[in-house]
Structure formats: structure tokens, C-alpha cells
Amino acid sequence: MARTVLLFLCLAPFFCCSPEETRAEPETGKPPRDSLPQEVVASQASLSFIAAGDNLLHLLVLDSLVEQGSYVVDPLYDEVRALVEKADIAFVNQETLLAGERFGISGYPQFNSPQEAGRALVRAGFDVINQATNHVMDKGYAAVYATMDFWDSVEGIEYLGIFRSAEERETKEVIITKNGISIGFLAYTEGTNGIPVPSGRPYLVALADMGLMERDIARLREKCDFLVVSMHWGDEYQHDYNARQAKLGAFLAAQNVDLVLGHHPHVLQTFEYLPRPDGGKTLCFYSLGNFISAQQRPPTALGALAFVRLAKFGGSLYIEQAGLIPTVTHYERDLRGYKVYPYYAYSTALAGKHGLQYLSTGISKAYFDGILTRLFRDGLIMYNPFAPETFQGAGGTELPK
Ligand SMILES: [Zn+2]
Numbered sequence: 001m002a003r004t005v006l007l008f009l010c011l012a013p014f015f016c017c018s019p020e021e022t023r024a025e026p027e028t029g030k031p032p033r034d035s036l037p038q039e040v041v042a043s044q045a046s047l048s049f050i051a052a053g054d055n056l057l058h059l060l061v062l063d064s065l066v067e068q069g070s071y072v073v074d075p076l077y078d079e080v081r082a083l084v085e086k087a088d089i090a091f092v093n094q095e096t097l098l099a100g101e102r103f104g105i106s107g108y109p110q111f112n113s114p115q116e117a118g119r120a121l122v123r124a125g126f127d128v129i130n131q132a133t134n135h136v137m138d139k140g141y142a143a144v145y146a147t148m149d150f151w152d153s154v155e156g157i158e159y160l161g162i163f164r165s166a167e168e169r170e171t172k173e174v175i176i177t178k179n180g181i182s183i184g185f186l187a188y189t190e191g192t193n194g195i196p197v198p199s200g201r202p203y204l205v206a207l208a209d210m211g212l213m214e215r216d217i218a219r220l221r222e223k224c225d226f227l228v229v230s231m232h233w234g235d236e237y238q239h240d241y242n243a244r245q246a247k248l249g250a251f252l253a254a255q256n257v258d259l260v261l262g263h264h265p266h267v268l269q270t271f272e273y274l275p276r277p278d279g280g281k282t283l284c285f286y287s288l289g290n291f292i293s294a295q296q297r298p299p300t301a302l303g304a305l306a307f308v309r310l311a312k313f314g315g316s317l318y319i320e321q322a323g324l325i326p327t328v329t330h331y332e333r334d335l336r337g338y339k340v341y342p343y344y345a346y347s348t349a350l351a352g353k354h355g356l357q358y359l360s361t362g363i364s365k366a367y368f369d370g371i372l373t374r375l376f377r378d379g380l381i382m383y384n385p386f387a388p389e390t391f392q393g394a395g396g397t398e399l400p401k
Pocket of ligand 1 (some may be wrong): 007095133134232263264265
């Protein structure tokens with residue numbers, strides 16, 4: 001496959017940036033997408049991709065979902081379902097094991113979540129599930145196999161970062177092709193909370209070992225148009241990425257990876273375009289924050305969906321639009337009614353009755369706006385990118401200055 005050249009036509013509009021600042025001329029001299037004749041634009045292959053952060057199922061969340069003895073998980077995702085379903089490919093970091101009831105359903109600190117929660121993710125529209133997290137060894141190696149058994153029983157799903165055998169670790173390739181664009185996936189975790197991966201089964205979990213990563217990336221790089229690496233890394237509750245993330249991010253860019261999806265800190269961190277040896281750029285999201293959790297530190301209620309729209313024409317692949325759609329994990333005063341909202345649909349009135357109001361002080365839209373404004377100069381998507389009126393990347397809602 002010809003070397004992929006990533007070009008950046010248009011970033012999501014946001015506050016502070018003039019159109020001149022957000023629109024770069026294509027590096028090969030091709031005209032920007034919106035200056036092409038409409039029939040040419042319509043004929044190009046394009047693909048939308050969404051990625052969610054930590055699906056972190058505390059017992060408070062699970063207990064709130066029990067109805068007549070069963071877990072009813074779908075309502076968690078009702079408000080983001082339209083976004084996730086609409087994406088051609090959707091990824092989520094499944095922070096906890098889905099090993100089944102025989103391992104005992106449990107929350108912090110050693111989690112095992114109901115398999116119904118996995119089925120709810122699939123019904124919400126997710127296609128690619130990361131299981132390489134610091135909690136993957138929480139219930140011993142048999143629970144990792146049970147989690148793989150579960151995902152293997154679900155049609156149309158790819159899971160990342162855990163393996164049954166040395167042979168599978170060496171040969172498994174996750175590549176999804178849609179709309180003529182192929183996306184490869186790899187995933188790694190920086191650790192397993194001090195619970196060792198069994199010495200006789202080093203293949204079980206993909207740890208962030210640079211030698212192994214380099215080898216895996218070399219194997220997949222030429223087989224896909226766009227290579228995504230999921231990284232479970234960073235310091236919890238820190239908005240700044242740490243030195244190890246910086247080092248690994250630069251390392252991944254040096255391997256010509258296209259997209260890095262970071263998670264684990266439970267709060268948002270920034271994203272950057274990192275230079276690559278092949279002349280392209282690596283889009284690195286350092287942390288997507290929580291997708292859902294019952295955590296009670298105010299910044300952990302704010303997460304984001306990474307959004308990337310790719311276009312392929314003339315044999316080259318373009319990042320047509322990229323940014324973050326902020327989300328809020330909402331719950332009520334009685335610590336029930338957990339739901340993920342896209343920030344553009346999260347009202348001042350809802351913020352006013354967030355359960356955190358009663359646990360902390362000063363929670364409001366203005367509080368969340370403050371975090372977003374501090375972390376992101378641009379690249380926030382404050383509207384539904386699939387809505388017809390925003391399809392060309394126009395519009396967007398400014399945050400208060
Ligand atoms: Zn984690």
C-alpha cells in the first residue's frame with residue numbers, strides 16, 4: 001500500500017481562532033475541499049470516527065441501573081447514542097473487566113462489571129473496545145480469558161490489548177475497512193496496578209514496552225491507511241500530560257502512527273499534532289477523560305469524544321476535521337440517573353441540579369467552561385458534527401470568554 005500522506009484541510013471552528021488560523025493549505029497543492037466542485041467532493045471516500053474515554057463502572061453507577069434484579073444499562077448512553085451510532089467507527093476505553101457474574105460483580109478498587117454493560121456499549125454503536133487498562137488484572141488471568149470469551153461471543157466487535165496465546169499476540173491484526181478507508185488498531189497499557197501479568201503468560205496484556213510497540217506498529221503500518229494506537233497512560237486527575245506521555249507520544253509519532261487515543265487520567269488533557277519522519281503529523285489526544293463514572297472530583301465529570309473525519313482522494317488520505325466534542329457525566333442529587341451528555345446539549349438548568357452541586361461547591365456550566373477554555377485554545381466541537389447544517393464544518397458555539 002502506498003505510503004499514507006496525512007494532510008490537514010480544516011480544523012473544527014472554535015473560539016479565538018479566525019478562519020485563517022484554522023484552515024491550512026493542503027501540502028500537495030490540492031485545493032481545499034470546499035473549493036472543489038460539489039460532484040468531486042461527493043465522489044470522495046470519507047469516514048467519520050469517534051472515540052470515548054473511560055467507561056468506568058463504579059458500583060454507584062451499576063446499583064442505579066438495577067431494575068427488577070437486572071441491569072438496565074442503555075439509559076447511560078441515550079444522550080450520546082445519536083453521535084456514536086452515526087460515526088462510521090466508534091471506539092471506547094472499557095476500563096473494567098466484563099468477566100461475568102461468576103467472578104463477582106465489583107467496583108473500586110478491583111472491578112468486574114456485568115456483561116450486559118458490554119452489550120449496552122454495542123447497542124450504543126461502539127465497534128472497537130479497548131481492554132488494555134490498569135484494571136485488566138483485577139480478577140486474575142482467568143477473568144481476562146472470560147472477558148475475551150464474552151467479546152468473542154458478540155458479533156461485529158473488535159477488542160484490543162488482550163490476547164489468548166503467544167501466537168495470537170504475534171499474529172492478530174485489527175483492521176476495519178469502511179467506505180474504502182482501512183483503519184488499523186493497537187492498544188497498550190502502562191501498567192496493571194501492581195498486579196503482575198503472569199510470567200507464564202506475557203502475551204495476555206499488551207504493556208507499553210517500546211520494543212514490542214515498535215514491532216507491532218511496523219507489522220500493521222503498511223497494511224492500513226490510518227493507524228490508531230490506544231494508550232492507557234498518564235497521571236490520574238492531572239490536566240497536564242506527564243513526561244512519560246510526552247516521550248511515548250513522540251515515540252509513536254516517530255513510528256508514523258496517525259492517531260493516538262489517550263485515557264486513564266479521568267480528566268481531560270490537551271491534544272497536539274506531533275511531527276513525523278515521513279512528513280505527516282500524528283494527532284495525539286493525551287486524555288479523553290471519563291466517558292462515565294461515579295467519581296466525585298468535579299473535573300472528572302467532564303470528558304470528551306474525539307472526533308475525526310477522514311477523506312481519501314487522489315490516493316492520499318486527509319484529516320478533514322478533527323477535534324473534541326466535550327461531554328458531561330450527569331447524575332442527580334440522589335446519586336442516580338447517570339447519563340453522558342454532549343456538552344452542546346447540556347443545559348445550565350441540568351448543571352444546576354448535577355449531583356455534584358450537593359457534594360462540592362461551584363459546579364456550573366461556567367465551571368466546566370473554565371476548564372475547557374483553559375485547556376483548549378481551539379479544536380472543541382460545540383455542536384453535532386453530523387447535523388446537516390454543520391456537515392461542512394461551519395458553525396459552532398462560542399464559549400464565554
Ligand atoms: Zn485506568
